Amino acid sequence: MPHLIDTAPTDWAYLSEGGATIVFTYTGAPNPVFDGTVLRLRKGPLELDGDSRLHDRVLSSRTKVFASDEDLAAYYGLSPPPPPRPHSPEDPTVEFQRECIARLIPPAHLPNLAYLDATGPTTHVWLETLAAQCEPHRPPERRRTDGIEIAEPTSVLATDLVGGEGIAVEIKPKWGFLPSPMYLSDHTRAVKTRTCRFCMHAHLKATKGETVPRGYCPLDLYSGDESRVKQALSGLWDAWVESDGIVNSFRVFVRGKKIRPAEKSTIVGIANDLADPKEALISALLPVLMTTPVLRTLAHLQRTLDPLDIEGLAALHAQADAPLGPEPTLDEYTAFVSAYLSGGASPADLRYHVLAYLLSATFKDCSVIVRVPDGTATIIDLDAKSVERVRKWHELDWEIACAYALVPEGERKMCVDVVGQ
Numbered sequence: 503m504p505h506l507i508d509t510a511p512t513d514w515a516y517l518s519e520g521g522a523t524i525v526f527t528y529t530g531a532p533n534p535v536f537d538g539t540v541l542r543l544r545k546g547p548l549e550l551d552g553d554s555r556l557h558d559r560v561l562s563s564r565t566k567v568f569a570s571d572e573d574l575a576a577y578y579g580l581s582p583p584p585p586p587r588p589h590s591p592e593d594p595t596v597e598f599q600r601e602c603i604a605r606l607i608p609p610a611h612l613p614n615l616a617y618l619d620a621t622g623p624t625t626h627v628w629l630e631t632l633a634a635q636c637e638p639h640r641p642p643e644r645r646r647t648d649g650i651e652i653a654e655p656t657s658v659l660a661t662d663l664v665g666g667e668g669i670a671v672e673i674k675p676k677w678g679f680l681p682s683p684m685y686l687s688d689h690t691r692a693v694k695t696r697t698c699r700f701c702m703h704a705h706l707k708a709t710k711g712e713t714v715p716r717g718y719c720p721l722d723l724y725s726g727d728e729s730r731v732k733q734a735l736s737g738l739w740d741a742w743v744e745s746d747g748i749v750n751s752f753r754v755f756v757r758g759k760k761i762r763p764a765e766k767s768t769i770v771g772i773a774n775d776l777a778d779p780k781e782a783l784i785s786a787l788l789p790v791l792m793t794t795p796v797l798r799t800l801a802h803l804q805r806t807l808d809p810l811d812i813e814g815l816a817a818l819h820a821q822a823d824a825p826l827g828p829e830p831t832l833d834e835y836t837a838f839v840s841a842y843l844s845g846g847a848s849p850a851d852l853r854y855h856v857l858a859y860l861l862s863a864t865f866k867d868c869s870v871i872v873r874v875p876d877g878t879a880t881i882i883d884l885d886a887k888s889v890e891r892v893r894k895w896h897e898l899d900w901e902i903a904c905a906y907a908l909v910p911e912g913e914r915k916m917c918v919d920v921v922g923q
């Protein structure tokens with residue numbers, strides 16, 4: 503296994519980041535292992551980093567007044583220092599993709615993933631150096647909340663899908679279906695079966711002052727109807743421009759570099775000869791999205807892995823009067839995928855539906871990278887979700903639906919799902 507320190511931190515240029523990971527492009531000297539790759543590192547919350555640094559400072563200046571680290575921490579209003587955890591050089595990202603995801607999505611539409619060894623005494627300094635180096639390039643709102651996970655790093659080497667001479671667009675398509683009315687409560691049924699989850703969530707976010715892609719409905723993007731797909735891309739573009747590139751649902755990379763809306767003229771002349779950047783990009787993306795199977799596959803997986811809706815899952819959970827269970831192991835996921843592919847399980851099997859919902863969430867939260875003029879579409883960020891989030895998703899779902907129920911009926915968005923019509 504290649505090691506992080508086979509390269510220098512300066513060989514990696516900041517590319518972009520999401521909620522859980524931060525990505526760098528290899529820009530070092532030609533090297534058959536690293537050429538054409540990106541480095542994907544796990545992020546950790548800043549509070550913890552700050553806390554542990556504070557712990558170190560406070561604990562190193564301790565006096566005899568405090569009987570233990572815990573007493574000292576309590577005095578300073580800190581949570582007790584975490585016990586040392588066994589070093590875990592790997593999370594199951596690579597195995598999860600190989601054993602589960604690749605059985606559900608044709609591998610031609612997935613990036614190659616491989617671990618990069620991040621163990622050893624010098625890794626810490628290497629990562630600290632990279633973290634300091636990339637800080638000025640990160641969005642301010644991200645810098646305030648998290649950073650590269652240094653204590654327990656996870657480093658994955660992946661295919662660089664945005665480099666090269668063309669244009670790459672990263673789209674986060676989100677939920678591609680309306681729930682079946684069968685398991686919805688009387689309070690939410692009328693709302694949730696007409697307006698899609700993304701559009702309702704966008705409304706809630708907008709009421710909280712966030713910039714959201716108002717003109718974008720995922721059901722348009724997934725519809726397979728050319729004019730609706732075009733409408734979806736137009737909505738994503740407009741949100742990208744209006745938010746000055748802040749929205750996470752649309753990112754544009756030209757010749758390997760993420761561009762801001764102010765640099766949109768660099769799009770012109772690469773994929774076609776249209777003079778308007780928006781027209782040029784949408785015209786180039788449209789034929790790829792109309793022919794690739796990735797959107798259809800994603801929507802099908804999301805829908806069939808979430809047949810109950812979170813409300814139905816919560817009802818099943820209450821009925822079973824049993825815990826949701828521990829985090830699924832890789833073996834459990836593998837067995838689940840076999841059961842799913844062979845036609846599912848009994849409707850009352852709580853654990854089956856927990857795993858199905860988690861996997862559905864993975865497909866609701868991934869991104870698609872479309873390259874033009876190459877004409878490829880690849881799905882990225884297919885990470886396993888934690889079972890601990892199920893309860894929060896249920897609360898959020900309730901909040902979203904209740905907020906939308908307050909919108910007068912005549913003003914509610916009607917989202918059209920092609921399946922079930």
Ligand SMILES: [Zn+2]
Binds near residue numbers: 720
């Ligand atoms: Zn919608």
